Amino acid sequence: MAKQALGPIRRSFAPWDDPEAKPLIHFRGVTKRYGDFTAVDGIDLPIYEREFHALLGPSGCGKTTLMRMLAGFEEPTEGDVLLDGASLKGVPPYRRPVNMMFQSYALFPHMSVEKNVAFGLKQDGMAKSEIADRVAEMLTLVRLQDFAKRKPHQLSGGQRQRVALARSLAKKPRVLLLDEPLGALDKKLREATQFELTDLQVDLGMTFLIVTHDQEEAMTVADRIAVMDQGVIRQVATPAEIYEQPASRYVADFIGDINILEGRLEKGANGISRLVVPEDGLVVETDQPVESDAQNAWYAIRPEKLRVSLDQPADIAVNTVSGEIWDIAYLGDVSIYHVKLDNGTIMRATTANTTRLVERPISWDDRVWLTWDRNAGVVLTS
Numbered sequence: 001m002a003k004q005a006l007g008p009i010r011r012s013f014a015p016w017d018d019p020e021a022k023p024l025i026h027f028r029g030v031t032k033r034y035g036d037f038t039a040v041d042g043i044d045l046p047i048y049e050r051e052f053h054a055l056l057g058p059s060g061c062g063k064t065t066l067m068r069m070l071a072g073f074e075e076p077t078e079g080d081v082l083l084d085g086a087s088l089k090g091v092p093p094y095r096r097p098v099n100m101m102f103q104s105y106a107l108f109p110h111m112s113v114e115k116n117v118a119f120g121l122k123q124d125g126m127a128k129s130e131i132a133d134r135v136a137e138m139l140t141l142v143r144l145q146d147f148a149k150r151k152p153h154q155l156s157g158g159q160r161q162r163v164a165l166a167r168s169l170a171k172k173p174r175v176l177l178l179d180e181p182l183g184a185l186d187k188k189l190r191e192a193t194q195f196e197l198t199d200l201q202v203d204l205g206m207t208f209l210i211v212t213h214d215q216e217e218a219m220t221v222a223d224r225i226a227v228m229d230q231g232v233i234r235q236v237a238t239p240a241e242i243y244e245q246p247a248s249r250y251v252a253d254f255i256g257d258i259n260i261l262e263g264r265l266e267k268g269a270n271g272i273s274r275l276v277v278p279e280d281g282l283v284v285e286t287d288q289p290v291e292s293d294a295q296n297a298w299y300a301i302r303p304e305k306l307r308v309s310l311d312q313p314a315d316i317a318v319n320t321v322s323g324e325i326w327d328i329a330y331l332g333d334v335s336i337y338h339v340k341l342d343n344g345t346i347m348r349a350t351t352a353n354t355t356r357l358v359e360r361p362i363s364w365d366d367r368v369w370l371t372w373d374r375n376a377g378v379v380l381t382s
Helices: 063-071 113-123 128-141 157-170 187-204 215-221 239-244 249-254
Strands: 025-034 037-047 052-056 078-083 098-101 175-179 207-212 224-229 232-237 259-267 273-277 282-286 296-301 307-309 320-330 334-341 346-352 367-371 378-380
Touching (some): 037 063, 052 063, 052 215, 063 098, 063 175, 098 157, 113 128, 113 157, 128 157, 157 187, 207 215, 215 239, 232 239, 249 259, 259 282, 320 346
Parallel strands (some): 052 224, 175 207
Antiparallel strands (some): 259 296, 307 367, 320 334, 334 346
16 A cells, blocks of 8 residues: 655655556666766666656756766766666667757747747658647647747747747657756746646656756656755655655755754653753654654754744743744745744744734734644654
8 A cells, every 4th residue: 555645745646655666767876977076976766657756956966967867968987777677878869768858948049939849850750741740739739839930039938938848749758858947937937837837747648857956846846856965865755745754954954944953852752752952941842753863863843834922822841932033024925034042043933924914913023932833843863
């Protein structure tokens, strides 16, 4: 039986939880060196058919190098890249059933939209009638059928992005590689296009692999995310698991905003773990079972899990800390509070603005109390 997912998932699809499932793509012990520099270090990563998989990490972490090895533009120094169980060693890029959509789109400026989409099909020697039908199908798919005769400079950024997508899909590859595909779009258009991409991927039943440094983008589009750092993978999981159950401080800190407190770990009764933060006089209780002999640990809690109050709670023994409002950011839908604790630590709390009027607004220099539930945060030992 498949394990219960942590948090919402985009669809009922989890072949990685099936021990009998075979991956479509398998990076097996892959290392890539450039002289003395190791760009990718011993990565083992299976990706399954029909999965939308994201490689997420900062610049220089090795994610694009990993994608380029799948595309055939780079060869592994060690290890192998498998597709359907067969090695891709020595197979040139044009003979691999994968296609790449580049961040720059790389459209031919002198060609019309339909000729850009048809270019790869002509190179493959497809019959003219088949090319016309395929181009019409692709332009309808990306809702650009009325723009077939236009040149790229006559299109908006979002339209050019869709032309590049149509061209990448025209040859019907087994795998579509997306290298920072939405980086040139403005925020609202980028958000809308992310949902279009996910719907398109499900409708086509294809395998998509996206490289991005944008956390929100990865969280929106992907079934699973591989978080990379300095050539290695720190965690592979669904977006909800990455956010709610990070495997390390690096992952917790890289994905979204978080407060991290260091303390001494104590195992209590009835499955309750305690973390004592001496400098804050804070005791954290959590119902998370901690399988570790480590004495020092870290407690990570997201800003939206904290409650902010001007009134002292009745129970201040555990999961409660007091501080002074240091900064406030009003973003319309939410307000962000920076609370300075007595020892100088700054904690960040986020509150949804569910009403237009606030009877007792929290303001600068106010003394407030932060409280949270036992299941609100996560204990990390690395």
